[in-house]
Amino acid sequence: MGAVKTKRMPRAVREQQMLDAAVRTFGQRGYMAASMDEIAELAGVSKPLVYLYLNSKEDLFTACIRREAAALTEAVRAGVRPGLPADRQLWDGVQAFFAHTAERPDGWSVLHLQARTHGEPFAAEVAAMRAEIVAFVTRLVAVAAREAHRDPDLPEDEVAGLAEALVGAAESLATWANATPGVTARQAALTLMNFAWAGLGDLMQGRVWTPPAEPV
Amino acid sequence: MGAVKTKRMPRAVREQQMLDAAVRTFGQRGYMAASMDEIAELAGVSKPLVYLYLNSKEDLFTACIRREAAALTEAVRAGVRPGLPADRQLWDGVQAFFAHTAERPDGWSVLHLQARTHGEPFAAEVAAMRAEIVAFVTRLVAVAAREAHRDPDLPEDEVAGLAEALVGAAESLATWANATPGVTARQAALTLMNFAWAGLGDLMQGRVWTPPAEPV
Numbered sequence: 001m002g003a004v005k006t007k008r009m010p011r012a013v014r015e016q017q018m019l020d021a022a023v024r025t026f027g028q029r030g031y032m033a034a035s036m037d038e039i040a041e042l043a044g045v046s047k048p049l050v051y052l053y054l055n056s057k058e059d060l061f062t063a064c065i066r067r068e069a070a071a072l073t074e075a076v077r078a079g080v081r082p083g084l085p086a087d088r089q090l091w092d093g094v095q096a097f098f099a100h101t102a103e104r105p106d107g108w109s110v111l112h113l114q115a116r117t118h119g120e121p122f123a124a125e126v127a128a129m130r131a132e133i134v135a136f137v138t139r140l141v142a143v144a145a146r147e148a149h150r151d152p153d154l155p156e157d158e159v160a161g162l163a164e165a166l167v168g169a170a171e172s173l174a175t176w177a178n179a180t181p182g183v184t185a186r187q188a189a190l191t192l193m194n195f196a197w198a199g200l201g202d203l204m205q206g207r208v209w210t211p212p213a214e215p216v
Numbered sequence: 217m218g219a220v221k222t223k224r225m226p227r228a229v230r231e232q233q234m235l236d237a238a239v240r241t242f243g244q245r246g247y248m249a250a251s252m253d254e255i256a257e258l259a260g261v262s263k264p265l266v267y268l269y270l271n272s273k274e275d276l277f278t279a280c281i282r283r284e285a286a287a288l289t290e291a292v293r294a295g296v297r298p299g300l301p302a303d304r305q306l307w308d309g310v311q312a313f314f315a316h317t318a319e320r321p322d323g324w325s326v327l328h329l330q331a332r333t334h335g336e337p338f339a340a341e342v343a344a345m346r347a348e349i350v351a352f353v354t355r356l357v358a359v360a361a362r363e364a365h366r367d368p369d370l371p372e373d374e375v376a377g378l379a380e381a382l383v384g385a386a387e388s389l390a391t392w393a394n395a396t397p398g399v400t401a402r403q404a405a406l407t408l409m410n411f412a413w414a415g416l417g418d419l420m421q422g423r424v425w426t427p428p429a430e431p432v
Contacts, residue, residue, distance in 0.1 A: 030336060088428055116332050117339045120246060123329075157399060161407040164392040165385035172384020173377060183373060191377040196411065212304055 015053055018043045023064045027106025031061060031118045065115045065122060068107035069129035075100040076133065086144030087197050093140070094170065094196075095189045101174040102185035112175055130167065138163040166196050231269055234259045238270075239280045243322025247277060247334045281331045281338060284323035285345035291316040292349065302360030303413050309356070310386065310412075311405045317390040318401035328391055346383065354379040382412050 021043035025034045036057055040047040054060040079096025080089050101108040111129070115122040141162050145154045154162075170192055177188035237258035241250045252273055256263040270276040295312025296305050317324040327345070331338040357378050361370045370378075386408055393404035 032336065091428070113339075117334070117336060120248065120333060123333045157396070157403070158407060160396075161389060161392065161399070161404065162411055164388045165408060165411045168388020169381035169385040171388070172380045176377065176380040180373070180376075183377070187373070188377065191374060192381060195378055195381045212307070 011053065014043075014045065014049070018045065018050055018054060018060070019064055019067055022060050023068060023104075023110055024106045026061060026064060026114050027109035031114045036060075061110075061114075061118075061122065062125060064110055065125045068104070068111050069126065071104070071107065072097075072100055072111065073129060073132055073136075076136070080140075086140060086147050087193075089140055090144070090197060091189075091193055093137075094192050095186070097170055098174060098177065098185040098189040098192075101178065102188075105178045108174055108178060112171060134160075134163050134167050137166055141166070166192075169195060227269065230259075230261065230265070234261065234266055234270060234276070235280055235283055238276050239284060239320075239326055240322045242277060242280060242330050243325035247330045252276075277326075277331075277334075277338065278341060280326050281341045284320070284327050285342065287320070287323065288313075288316055288327065289345060289348055289352075292352070296356075302356060302363050303409075305356055306360070306413060307405075307409055309353075310408050311402070313386055314390060314393065314401040314405040314408075317394065318404075321394045324390055324394060328387060350376075350379050350383050353382055357382070382408075385411060 018039065021039045022034075025039045025042060029038075034057075036047055036050060039060070040050045043050070050060065054063055076093050076096050079099075080093045082089070084092070111126055115126045138160055141159050142154075145159065173188050173192055177183045177185065234255065237255045238250075241255050241258060245254075250273075252263055252266060255276070256266045259266070266276065270279055291312050292309050295315075296309045298305070300308070327342055331342045354376055357375050358370075361375065389404050389408055393399045393401065
C-alpha cells in the first residue's frame with residue numbers, strides 16, 4: 001500500500017482523485033486487467049474507501065466513462081464560438097477535440113476502446129455521448145450549408161451522413177494519433193480539416209464528386 | 217426444436233449453415249443475449265452438433281468474426297481493379313464496401329459493434345482486419361498522390377492519417393446507413409466519396425485548407 005494518506009479531505013476531492021487513478025489504470029491496462037488494488041494505491045487511499053465511495057469496479061468504470069464523456073463534449077463545445085464562419089467553427093471544434101484527446105489519452109482510451117469492448121451497458125454510455133457530438137456537428141454542417149446559400153439545400157440525410165463521416169474520421173484519427181509517436185494534436189487536426197473541409201467546402205459550393213459512367 | 221434435419225450433409229456445409237445462423241443471431245440479438253438453442257434451431261441442427269463442430273459460444277463467435285472479416289476484406293479487394301485512376305479505384309472500393317455491409321447487416325454488426333463490445337480477444341480479431349483495410353487504403357492514397365505528381369510528396373504520416381480518417385468515416389457511415397431507413401448503399405458510398413474525394417482530390421492538387429491566422 002505504501003504511504004496511504006489519511007488526512008481529512010472533502011469527499012468530492014477524494015472521489016476525483018480515485019477517478020483520476022481509475023481512468024489512468026483502465027486506460028493503460030484495460031478494463032479486465034485493471035485491479036482495484038492498483039487504483040486505490042495510485043489514488044493514495046485504501047481499497048475499502050474506493051468501494052465505499054464508488055461501490056464496485058463496474059460502477060467505478062461507469063463513473064469514469066461519464067466523467068470523461070462530459071469533459072470531452074464540454075471541451076468541444078467550449079472550443080466553438082458561434083457567429084464565426086462555419087469553417088472557423090469547425091476548425092476550432094476539431095482543434096479542441098484533438099487537443100483534449102491528446103492531453104487525456106487515457107480518457108480517450110476509456111471512451112473509445114475500453115468502454116466499447118466490455119459489454120452493452122458501458123457501450124450505451126458512450127453511444128449517448130457520441131449521439132450528442134454527432135448532433136452538434138450536424139448543426140454545424142447545416143449552418144455551413146446555409147451560409148453557402150446552397151439552393152436547393154442539402155437534404156437532411158446528406159447532412160446527417162456527412163456529420164457521421166466527420167465524427168467517424170475524427171475518432172479514428174484521434175486513436176491513431178495517440179498511438180503514433182511524433183503525431184501532434186495540431187497535425188491530426190490539420191489532417192482532418194484537409195480531409196473534411198476541403199471536401200465539405202467543395203460540396204457547399206455545389207462542386208460534387210460525380211461517379212464515372214457505369215458500363216451499360 | 218421443430219423439424220431438425222438429420223439427413224447426411226458434408227461437415228463443411230453444415231458448419232456454414234451454423235455460422236449463417238450464428239451471425240444472424242449475434243448480429244440481431246447481441247452476443248450476450250444470443251442463445252446456442254436459438255442458433256441451433258435456426259441452423260436446423262441439434263445443439264450438441266453445434267458444440268461438437270464449434271466447441272463453445274466463444275469459439276463460435278470467433279469463427280463468425282473471422283468469416284465475416286475475411287468476406288468483407290475480400291469484397292473490397294475484389295471491387296478494386298488496379299490500373300484505373302485513383303478516384304475510380306477508391307469509388308469502386310467504397311461501393312464494394314457499402315454494398316457488402318448493406319447486404320450483410322448482421323455480419324457488419326458482428327464486426328463493428330458486437331466484436332468490439334465483448335472483450336479483448338474478439339476486439340483483437342477485428343483490429344487485425346481493420347489494420348489490413350487501413351494498409352490497403354494507405355496504398356491507394358499513396359498511389360493517388362503519386363499520380364497527381366505532388367512535389368514534394370505527401371509525408372508518410374499524412375498519408376497514413378488520411379487513410380485512418382477515410383476508414384473511420386466509412387465505418388461510421390456504414391453503421392449509420394444500416395440503422396437509417398431509406399439510406400441506400402449507393403447513397404452512403406456517394407456521401408463518403410463527396411466527403412473524402414473532393415477533399416483528397418483538392419489535397420492531391422496541392423489545394424490545402426489553411427487555418428486562420430491565430431491571434432498573437
